[in-house]
Amino acid sequence: MNWSRRHIFALGAALIVATNAVALLGVAYNRSGTPDSELRLSQRELRPPFQWGLQRENSGLSLTLVWRAGEPYGSSAAWLDRAKLTELGFDLSRPVATPAGRRYYAKLRSREVYLVLELDGSPYQAALDAARERAEKRKAEALAHPGDARLKMQADFAENQLFHEEHEASRLFAIDAGLDAGALRAKYADRSRYAIVRGRVRPALEGDGARVDGYITAVINDSVNVPLDMRKAFEGVTPRSYGFGPRYAGPTIEATVAFGRRFEPWLVGVARKP
Amino acid sequence: MPVQSRSEAQQRTDEIHAFQRELQDLERRGILALTAEQRRALESHHGALLAEFARQFDVDRDAQAKQLSWGMRIASLAGALALGASVFFLFYQFWGRFSTTLQVAILIAAALGSFAATAWIQRRDGSGYFTKLAAMVAFVCFVLNVAMLGQIFDITPSDKALVPWAAFALLLAYACDARLLLGAGILCAIAFVGARTGTFSGAYWLDFGERPENFFPAAALLFAVPQLVRHERFPGFAQTYRVFALLTLYLPMLVLANWGQLSYLDFDPGLVKGGYQIGGFLASGLLAWLGVRRGWAHVVNTSVTFFLIFLYTKFFDWWWDWMPKYLFFFLLGLTAVLFLLVLRRLRAR
Numbered sequence: 155m156n157w158s159r160r161h162i163f164a165l166g167a168a169l170i171v172a173t174n175a176v177a178l179l180g181v182a183y184n185r186s187g188t189p190d191s192e193l194r195l196s197q198r199e200l201r202p203p204f205q206w207g208l209q210r211e212n213s214g215l216s217l218t219l220v221w222r223a224g225e226p227y228g229s230s231a232a233w234l235d236r237a238k239l240t241e242l243g244f245d246l247s248r249p250v251a252t253p254a255g256r257r258y259y260a261k262l263r264s265r266e267v268y269l270v271l272e273l274d275g276s277p278y279q280a281a282l283d284a285a286r287e288r289a290e291k292r293k294a295e296a297l298a299h300p301g302d303a304r305l306k307m308q309a310d311f312a313e314n315q316l317f318h319e320e321h322e323a324s325r326l327f328a329i330d331a332g333l334d335a336g337a338l339r340a341k342y343a344d345r346s347r348y349a350i351v352r353g354r355v356r357p358a359l360e361g362d363g364a365r366v367d368g369y370i371t372a373v374i375n376d377s378v379n380v381p382l383d384m385r386k387a388f389e390g391v392t393p394r395s396y397g398f399g400p401r402y403a404g405p406t407i408e409a410t411v412a413f414g415r416r417f418e419p420w421l422v423g424v425a426r427k428p
Numbered sequence: 429m430p431v432q433s434r435s436e437a438q439q440r441t442d443e444i445h446a447f448q449r450e451l452q453d454l455e456r457r458g459i460l461a462l463t464a465e466q467r468r469a470l471e472s473h474h475g476a477l478l479a480e481f482a483r484q485f486d487v488d489r490d491a492q493a494k495q496l497s498w499g500m501r502i503a504s505l506a507g508a509l510a511l512g513a514s515v516f517f518l519f520y521q522f523w524g525r526f527s528t529t530l531q532v533a534i535l536i537a538a539a540l541g542s543f544a545a546t547a548w549i550q551r552r553d554g555s556g557y558f559t560k561l562a563a564m565v566a567f568v569c570f571v572l573n574v575a576m577l578g579q580i581f582d583i584t585p586s587d588k589a590l591v592p593w594a595a596f597a598l599l600l601a602y603a604c605d606a607r608l609l610l611g612a613g614i615l616c617a618i619a620f621v622g623a624r625t626g627t628f629s630g631a632y633w634l635d636f637g638e639r640p641e642n643f644f645p646a647a648a649l650l651f652a653v654p655q656l657v658r659h660e661r662f663p664g665f666a667q668t669y670r671v672f673a674l675l676t677l678y679l680p681m682l683v684l685a686n687w688g689q690l691s692y693l694d695f696d697p698g699l700v701k702g703g704y705q706i707g708g709f710l711a712s713g714l715l716a717w718l719g720v721r722r723g724w725a726h727v728v729n730t731s732v733t734f735f736l737i738f739l740y741t742k743f744f745d746w747w748w749d750w751m752p753k754y755l756f757f758f759l760l761g762l763t764a765v766l767f768l769l770v771l772r773r774l775r776a777r
Contacts, residue, residue: 162603163547166596170539173574173592178532181581211517213524216579243630258694263631263638352584354632371632379580381528418582 184414190339191349191413192422193273195219197391197402199326200378200409204393215380215388219411219419220324221271222281223370230358231328234368239357242267242331246357246366259359264371268417269353270330270342271373277327285319288312314401322394322402328370331355335417349413351375378411378419387424433605434556435663437485444474445490486555504557505608508564515542515568519576531580539573542566550604560606567609570596587623587633590616607668614650614672621646629692640680641692647676667726674715674727678734681708685738708738720774732767739763 193199200217203209223231240246243265249255272278289312296302296309332338335350342348354371380388390404409424431437454460462470481487488494515538523531546562553559574589597613600606619636622643626636636642650673654666684691685708688700712735719727740760747756
């Protein structure tokens with residue numbers, strides 16, 4: 155190896171070390187000081203991966219943060235209206251009802267914003283109340299027509315939906331968005347109830363192109379890695395979705411997830427509940 | 429002039445063999461006759477050069493060795509890709525069994541260790557095949573290192589990760605004369621420039637693929653690299669930059685020539701589509717002409733290929749539904765013949 159090659163390889167080693175240093179310093183910064191928020195979540199909000207494909211060869215465990223915006227698992231919400239989208243930096247001044255307008259709105263792409271996730275708040279209570287009301291209504295209809303198999307099936311389905319909402323569905327709802335994390339924190343001060351996360355929001359034409367609504371494309375950091383010393387608590391926790399199939403019969407867990415200065419989450423602790 | 433890479437050594441070896449063949453032919457015809465002293469000096473000089481090239485760079489001495497080299501090159505490429513995948517799945521299979529500290533230590537050690545191994549192998553491997561294989565594994569280890577740190581610590585995904593990946597791949601490519609890694613580095617650079625271009629309009633970086641025009645600045649930059657940086661010591665590198673530049677230009681144009689609604693341009697999608705169809709013809713035609721002028725065969729070939737693709741997609745749009753298939757393919761064949769005639773005339777100039 156000649157002089158220049160020695161230097162090339164020294165440069166490569168320096169690049170590896172520097173990249174790791176930058177990444178790890180960023181992690182240290184995120185986790186330094188008091189977390190921005192700390193939520194106590196259960197297996198309802200932290201879903202283990204479905205075991206298929208290459209996932210079966212993955213010995214690690216990363217949980218997905220299950221959040222909701224609308225009913226039952228939609229990513230659009232009533233609060234994400236035209237005014238909010240404008241506040242988030244989208245130019246919605248063009249008329250919708252023209253071909254040029256429709257073309258413009260179809261081309262709008264998602265923007266990165268801060269989202270507020272509320273745990274077990276009024277949106278969850280509203281979803282629970284709606285499921286209860288639906289179950290009672292379907293049950294009453296089925297009782298009024300005992301021979302009607304379709305109504306019986308609808309009542310059973312609504313009953314399952316209620317069970318899902320009471321025991322399985324996520325209680326974490328996206329309730330607001332903004333471009334200033336500080337302003338959002340001032341508005342939603344309870345750090346054990348409201349988490350601020352990075353997310354993506356996009357406008358879309360709805361109602362046959364008659365109006366513009368917004369929807370949340372993604373929560374950017376929606377994955378929570380489980381370190382080896384906390385893995386045992388998640389044994390037997392299985393993924394659930396939408397209330398179909400057999401009811402959840404796995405263990406109940408309570409996991410504390412912190413969101414740091416860069417709004418990146420990490421698992422602080424976990425315990426199994428009796 | 430000192431020879432510094434295997435490619436240069438191989439090129440010099442081939443030139444010496446060609447010279448020796450031509451000399452034999454000239455002597456046989458009686459056009460040139462060297463004195464015994466001149467012949468001895470020449471043979472001694474060439475013999476010393478060839479021995480040195482063989483010792484230092486393990487060059488192919490004859491046609492048979494060259495054919496075997498192609499086999500080795502293919503095996504090296506397949507081996508590099510397979511070993512890279514193996515390293516990835518090895519970590520994937522076992523990483524969950526380690527503590528976080530050990531995971532980080534293994535990732536950094538694997539990246540540094542595989543890089544050091546590449547340096548060590550390069551000192552002993554004159555042929556370069558094993559070095560390139562090791563370099564590919566080192567690159568995969570570094571990509572895995574950064575990607576897994578992101579997963580372990582739930583770091584926000586960022587296009588900035590593409591910068592060290594591109595830098596590392598390019599560094600290995602130049603250090604080990606590895607065009608596969610040059611391609612990997614160029615792809616990372618294209619993704620980074622594309623993502624940055626996309627974010628200028630306020631969009632999220634991962635959405636950059638939704639607007640094919642985001643790739644155009646990367647195409648221009650790549651095309652400029654071999655013009656600004658001399659690559660004599662790295663045979664094939666300048667060509668690789670230009671071919672990637674052309675692909676980065678033509679593929680988005682081809683997409684926009686078929687789906688105009690994906691463009692940034694706020695016009696009727698049909699108009700945008702038509703514009704890019706014409707643009708595609710003009711760009712590929714002009715660049716083919718530039719390739720002929722500069723003697724860049726790779727630019728001519730890539731541009732002519734895309735000119736034909738633009739043309740055939742247009743033919744498909746116009747004629748596929750209503751024209752009998754035998755006539756459709758007959759017309760395609762005729763255009764190919766026409767092209768051959770045009771290219772033959774250009775070659776004859």
